[in-house]
Amino acid sequence: MSGTLPEAPLIALIAGEDSGDQLGADLIGALRERYPRARFVGIGGTRMHAQGFDSWYDIRELSVMGFAEVVKHLPRLLKLRKALVARLLAARPDVVVGIDAPDFNLGVEQRLKTAGLRTVHYVSPSVWAWREKRAEKIGHSADRVLCLFPMEPPIYGRHGVDARFVGHPLADRFALVSDRTGAREVLGLSQHVPVLAVLPGSRPSELARLGHVFLDAARRVAQAVPGLRIVVPAANVRVREQLQSLLATWHDRESAPLLLDGHAHEAMLAADIVLLASGTATLEAMLSKRPMVVGYRVSPISYRIARALNMLKTDVYALPNILARACGLGQALLVPELMQDDCTAEKLAAATLDLLQDSERRGQIVAAFEFLHQQLRGELDGQAADRAAEAIAELIDRPG
Numbered sequence: 001m002s003g004t005l006p007e008a009p010l011i012a013l014i015a016g017e018d019s020g021d022q023l024g025a026d027l028i029g030a031l032r033e034r035y036p037r038a039r040f041v042g043i044g045g046t047r048m049h050a051q052g053f054d055s056w057y058d059i060r061e062l063s064v065m066g067f068a069e070v071v072k073h074l075p076r077l078l079k080l081r082k083a084l085v086a087r088l089l090a091a092r093p094d095v096v097v098g099i100d101a102p103d104f105n106l107g108v109e110q111r112l113k114t115a116g117l118r119t120v121h122y123v124s125p126s127v128w129a130w131r132e133k134r135a136e137k138i139g140h141s142a143d144r145v146l147c148l149f150p151m152e153p154p155i156y157g158r159h160g161v162d163a164r165f166v167g168h169p170l171a172d173r174f175a176l177v178s179d180r181t182g183a184r185e186v187l188g189l190s191q192h193v194p195v196l197a198v199l200p201g202s203r204p205s206e207l208a209r210l211g212h213v214f215l216d217a218a219r220r221v222a223q224a225v226p227g228l229r230i231v232v233p234a235a236n237v238r239v240r241e242q243l244q245s246l247l248a249t250w251h252d253r254e255s256a257p258l259l260l261d262g263h264a265h266e267a268m269l270a271a272d273i274v275l276l277a278s279g280t281a282t283l284e285a286m287l288s289k290r291p292m293v294v295g296y297r298v299s300p301i302s303y304r305i306a307r308a309l310n311m312l313k314t315d316v317y318a319l320p321n322i323l324a325r326a327c328g329l330g331q332a333l334l335v336p337e338l339m340q341d342d343c344t345a346e347k348l349a350a351a352t353l354d355l356l357q358d359s360e361r362r363g364q365i366v367a368a369f370e371f372l373h374q375q376l377r378g379e380l381d382g383q384a385a386d387r388a389a390e391a392i393a394e395l396i397d398r399p400g
Contacts, residue, residue, distance in 0.1 A: 008039070011093060011094060011097070015043060023122065023169060028052070043059055045059040095119070098142070106142075109141040122388060125138070204238055204239065214277070217349040229258065273293065279296075
């Protein structure tokens with residue numbers, strides 16, 4: 001241990017991308033309520049820095065996505081991990097919290113735990129979807145795992161790992177009753193026209209693989225629904241450029257999509273239906289209480305390898321469907337999901353039109369989303385960051 005006084009602990013945080021930076025910033029704020037004199041060090045971004053965090057390395061050093069990119073940067077990442085571990089061992093913080101980024105953080109946590117430091121992993125990998133046995137290995141790295149989803153702690157419990165459901169921070173940022181009227185006013189959309197939000201991915205690689213499929217599907221829906229407004233939020237400048245290139249072939253000006261700089265939250269809230277790629281965005285659409293159609297496609301080689309090795313332990317992929325099953329809403333798919341070979345413009349458009357034309361089903365989906373939103377908030381008081389801070393504080397204050 002660092003030898004600091006309990007009221008002034010040294011707390012190390014390691015965040016690997018933008019979402020981790022937000023989680024880290026919220027966590028620092030909650031921990032500072034308990035320890036006003038605490039010092040926070042490690043790896044973080046601008047949001048964490050604004051909370052008084054001392055980042056030893058640039059968070060962009062860890063922002064590597066995809067197998068090919070990881071291989072390309074592996075020597076640099078291994079060198080960084082070695083340097084970080086050495087620095088943390090020298091500093092002896094009272095606790096080390098790895099925020100997501102499991103490929104990097106779990107290795108760091110394991111070395112530090114072996115050396116006697118207390119470690120926490122915040123955001124469980126998807127052990128409910130594939131390779132459940134990872135839960136046991138994660139227990140070798142982390143003294144405690146902080147889970148965002150209620151179905152995760154029982155899985156860790158089967159492997160003797162201390163895991164705590166702290167709730168999902170996104171559930172705190174979305175109102176239980178959504179404001180469609182306000183969102184349409186912000187985006188300048190009429191209150192009286194059907195609106196389709198299209199989100200084919202937030203990364204360039206996803207757009208290259210999925211963008212033309214989703215926009216072709218949206219075009220087909222527009223041809224069948226007079227007056228439909230289509231909104232497409234761009235996550236950043238590079239994504240906007242890709243979307244503009246894809247939309248260059250859209251010749252019908254009346255149905256041409258409205259391309260937005262950001263505003264993904266407002267786009268979802270304003271929509272009647274959301275057509276989107278599988279991922280965290282599906283959780284945001286669920287919390288917006290918007291019926292959705294989900295699609296995704298990985299490279300055929302990656303898909304065949306995963307199937308051949310039996311790595312997947314689920315036959316559903318969209319988070320709302322996984323949560324619905326875990327929370328007792330039955331085995332039927334709550335939202336349509338079209339994966340891999342089924343992810344075609346024709347099938348995505350047909351599923352979207354089915355939802356647009358079935359108001360009763362949309363109402364049932366919204367009611368289910370409201371229930372799931374409450375499940376993600378949990379029964380405990382406070383927000384997710386407060387509950388995470390409480391779980392970490394228990395380790396800091398534990399004698400020995």
